[in-house]
Amino acid sequence: MSLPAGDTVVTYPDGDLASTGTVLHLQPLDDGRTAVILDRTAFHPVDPVWPDQPADAGVLLVGGRSVPVVAAVVGATDGTALHVGDAPVRTGTPGWAFVVCHLVDDATGIEQGATAAVEADPELRRALSAGHTACHLASLALDDALAALWTKEVPLDGRGRPAFDQLAIASSRILPYGSVDEYRIGKSLRKKGFAAAELPAALGEVTEAANVLLAQWVAAGDDVAISIERDGGGLGERRRWRADLPGGAVEIPCGGTHLRSLAGLSAIRIQLDYDTGESSLTMRTTVEHV
Numbered sequence: 001m002s003l004p005a006g007d008t009v010v011t012y013p014d015g016d017l018a019s020t021g022t023v024l025h026l027q028p029l030d031d032g033r034t035a036v037i038l039d040r041t042a043f044h045p046v047d048p049v050w051p052d053q054p055a056d057a058g059v060l061l062v063g064g065r066s067v068p069v070v071a072a073v074v075g076a077t078d079g080t081a082l083h084v085g086d087a088p089v090r091t092g093t094p095g096w097a098f099v100v101c102h103l104v105d106d107a108t109g110i111e112q113g114a115t116a117a118v119e120a121d122p123e124l125r126r127a128l129s130a131g132h133t134a135c136h137l138a139s140l141a142l143d144d145a146l147a148a149l150w151t152k153e154v155p156l157d158g159r160g161r162p163a164f165d166q167l168a169i170a171s172s173r174i175l176p177y178g179s180v181d182e183y184r185i186g187k188s189l190r191k192k193g194f195a196a197a198e199l200p201a202a203l204g205e206v207t208e209a210a211n212v213l214l215a216q217w218v219a220a221g222d223d224v225a226i227s228i229e230r231d232g233g234g235l236g237e238r239r240r241w242r243a244d245l246p247g248g249a250v251e252i253p254c255g256g257t258h259l260r261s262l263a264g265l266s267a268i269r270i271q272l273d274y275d276t277g278e279s280s281l282t283m284r285t286t287v288e289h290v
């Protein structure tokens, strides 16, 4: 069975929950599961290189059978081997094909060339899309609220504020209706001009300012249109989250899933915890929805 030569076409960036494709490849794994690769899919996989958004839950429908997808990860192949969730290169590296690996416990009846429909769980998808959308908005609000703590010129975010999020982010985890971001406030950030010593005393004020801004954006509701800009349909193509915020459109590179607008949300709030010993700032974002 030959390995896929091109990327899986992914339709989840536009919000699709269901798709129909053709089985291109099946790869048995050491743990007894099987990775099923289709030419196109609506199923969002986790990217082990930057595992911010968890995979969708859902099923494959093949030959009248409904097969639970127990996990979904980004796979990569250079034509010699298929790396399932342990690619030695970043997603998008030229010369590699990036594919969605749908992992199933029992691949009985799934054959190369078969037609396979994909159905992702809509509740989980909406919860994670809300969490991911809120995560981006929270990062912009945090950049805004921390702007006064910068003493030197640094790269700016999409709203023209010093890009604290981009410069300090260590990890990001998308949760159902929320997210947790960890920022490293180490020597290099201080050298770039971040007044870390002032942060403990300013934390309450910064949190409040960010939450006021988030409340303004949530109040704009469906006026805040959100879309994904992308150069092509392949999994490895670069994608950008774009939000029409009051004051102008903002773009952030992102491969995840998102809401189409802020309609239906009643609040997005952040909470900040600064651990001076660990030099780490934790931002917990929560979404309240109708």
Ligand SMILES: [Zn+2]
Pocket: 132, 133, 136, 241, 254, 255, 256, 257, 258
């Ligand atoms: Zn995103």
